[in-house]
Amino acid sequence: MTAAQIEVLVVDDNDDDAVLIGHSLSRAGLPVRLTRAETSEEVTATLAGRPVDVVICDYNLPGVRAEDVLVQVREHDADLPFVLVSGQVGEEKAADLMRAGARDFVLKDRLTRLAPAVQRELHEAAERRRHRHTEQQLRQAERLDSLGQLAGGIAHDFNNILAVISGYATILNEELGPDHALHADALAIEQAAARGSGLTRQLLIFSGLEPSRPELLDLNVVATDMQRVLSRTLGDDVELTTMLSLNLPRITIDRSKLEQVIMNAAMNARAAMPSNGRLTVSTEVVRETGHVCLSIIDSGRGMPPEVAARAFEPFFTTKGRGKGTGLGLATAYGVITEAGGTISLDSRPGEGTTLRICLPPAEIAAPASTLVRRPPSTTGRILVVEDEDGVRDIVGRILRRAGYEVHAADDPVEALRLVHDGLELDALLTDIIMPGMYGTQLAAELRKIRPALPVVFMSGYTSGSAPGGEELPADAPLLHKPFQSENLLNALHTVLH
Numbered sequence: 001m002t003a004a005q006i007e008v009l010v011v012d013d014n015d016d017d018a019v020l021i022g023h024s025l026s027r028a029g030l031p032v033r034l035t036r037a038e039t040s041e042e043v044t045a046t047l048a049g050r051p052v053d054v055v056i057c058d059y060n061l062p063g064v065r066a067e068d069v070l071v072q073v074r075e076h077d078a079d080l081p082f083v084l085v086s087g088q089v090g091e092e093k094a095a096d097l098m099r100a101g102a103r104d105f106v107l108k109d110r111l112t113r114l115a116p117a118v119q120r121e122l123h124e125a126a127e128r129r130r131h132r133h134t135e136q137q138l139r140q141a142e143r144l145d146s147l148g149q150l151a152g153g154i155a156h157d158f159n160n161i162l163a164v165i166s167g168y169a170t171i172l173n174e175e176l177g178p179d180h181a182l183h184a185d186a187l188a189i190e191q192a193a194a195r196g197s198g199l200t201r202q203l204l205i206f207s208g209l210e211p212s213r214p215e216l217l218d219l220n221v222v223a224t225d226m227q228r229v230l231s232r233t234l235g236d237d238v239e240l241t242t243m244l245s246l247n248l249p250r251i252t253i254d255r256s257k258l259e260q261v262i263m264n265a266a267m268n269a270r271a272a273m274p275s276n277g278r279l280t281v282s283t284e285v286v287r288e289t290g291h292v293c294l295s296i297i298d299s300g301r302g303m304p305p306e307v308a309a310r311a312f313e314p315f316f317t318t319k320g321r322g323k324g325t326g327l328g329l330a331t332a333y334g335v336i337t338e339a340g341g342t343i344s345l346d347s348r349p350g351e352g353t354t355l356r357i358c359l360p361p362a363e364i365a366a367p368a369s370t371l372v373r374r375p376p377s378t379t380g381r382i383l384v385v386e387d388e389d390g391v392r393d394i395v396g397r398i399l400r401r402a403g404y405e406v407h408a409a410d411d412p413v414e415a416l417r418l419v420h421d422g423l424e425l426d427a428l429l430t431d432i433i434m435p436g437m438y439g440t441q442l443a444a445e446l447r448k449i450r451p452a453l454p455v456v457f458m459s460g461y462t463s464g465s466a467p468g469g470e471e472l473p474a475d476a477p478l479l480h481k482p483f484q485s486e487n488l489l490n491a492l493h494t495v496l497h
Helices: 014-029 040-049 066-078 091-100 108-176 184-209 218-236 255-271 328-338 391-403 411-419 439-449 485-496
Strands: 007-009 032-037 054-055 080-084 104-107 216-217 238-243 251-253 277-285 294-298 342-347 353-359 381-386 405-409 428-430 457-458 478-480
Touching: 007 014, 007 040, 007 108, 007 411, 014 032, 032 040, 040 066, 054 108, 054 277, 054 457, 066 080, 066 091, 080 108, 091 104, 091 184, 091 238, 104 108, 108 184, 108 391, 216 218, 216 255, 218 238, 218 255, 218 277, 251 255, 255 277, 255 294, 255 328, 255 353, 277 411, 328 353, 328 405, 391 405, 391 428, 391 485, 411 428, 411 439, 428 439, 428 485, 439 457, 457 485, 478 485
Parallel strands: 007 032, 007 054, 054 080, 080 104, 238 277, 381 405, 381 428, 428 457, 457 478
Antiparallel strands: 216 251, 277 294, 294 353, 342 353
16 A cells, blocks of 8 residues: 655755755655745645645745744644754754744754654654544533533423423313314414424433434435435435445434434535535445444535534524524434444535444344323322422323322422321322432332332433432333323323223
8 A cells, every 4th residue: 555645845945955855755765745835925825725744944044934934834733743954053942943832853964864753743743633633522522411411401391391381281172172262272282382392302312311212223224215205305406316335234223313313414414505416325334343324425515613513512503593493413413322323524615514423233122112002081099299380280180180089299208298197099100300309219218118009200301210320110101291191191090000
């Protein structure tokens, strides 16, 4: 394999000296291509015009000082190697330049030292860039994790509000009946709450707090099926192609979430190609890791670095007010990270964008889910524990309308007092996150008194583990707020019967 050519910028007013530098590097086996500059303007033009791997600068220049060239180089690329080559510079001046950022100093009458110095500096520059890239990835991951926790908290509070809105809208619909003049208005309220629930679900997916239903998938099958959907969605002015690698290992992921990721990426690409364009969906296996990768490549206008760096942040959008939620790529980040994969974005202005998703090969298939039918009205004594007044009230109304006897407490301490004072109950319905004590802890305390007590949890936040990593009891279902009346009644009927 031929070694990659090394682009060398020689800043020297003497063409013969530049030729000697080139010969010295070539004799040492380095495949170099030299560009000479002798003014500040020429240095700027060269750095802007082509990639430069190393700068070799004379000290004594009539048109520009070596110190000024060093400043130009550092402003362009802090990691770009800068080697001082001179025959007439004192040790003090050389030391000053080294402190300012020059990487090495070679005398012109000892050019045999130049090639080893260049090789060493190229290697160290590559290491610095790798280290900086790793630090940037770590900072971004920490930032996204913090944003995810914030988003999850917002979703938790918002879901409590939506649970109240949705519950009262359902009761209104049932009370008014389909022939009432206000039935359509009540239905509109219920539908708006459902849309709000969809937005909070995207926040929870980004935060890693939305439960998944993973299944064993062939990525090529998903890509092929999505091609049919995308071809109708993107429009006739976008050329859609697929490039699929054969014999892909299967992956395990929630199919609906993966399809949502692909659709969001395609819609972002469509927005970046307002008139005509090309979208390519490709799959491949990374030999080094065995991971299965999906790339979505568009020929759109691309993004500047400062925009690409924020692309996965929730609520960040370039589409303008009212034209996007800014949750598409944030949701994608949560989906792929939850599945054990990675997602990255490569984009440059005028050169399009590539979204690359890599997932580990599957080991086991996920179990199939079951469907619970709507139960008939029933009776029983239910203790409802919920610190949000509106949620507690609407849940109580739903249960009483279904025939249950309801006792309510606004915190776990009050619930324990009621039971210790003699309250007999058939089931516990409790929120998980409450002040003073978690719902899981309350359930554990009550089961010390009555081990077989039926329990149903409800939450607008957790995905199956209580705070602190405690697992929910296997026999206690979890309802995600906002939930429909049917889901609540189904869950209680299941644990009671």
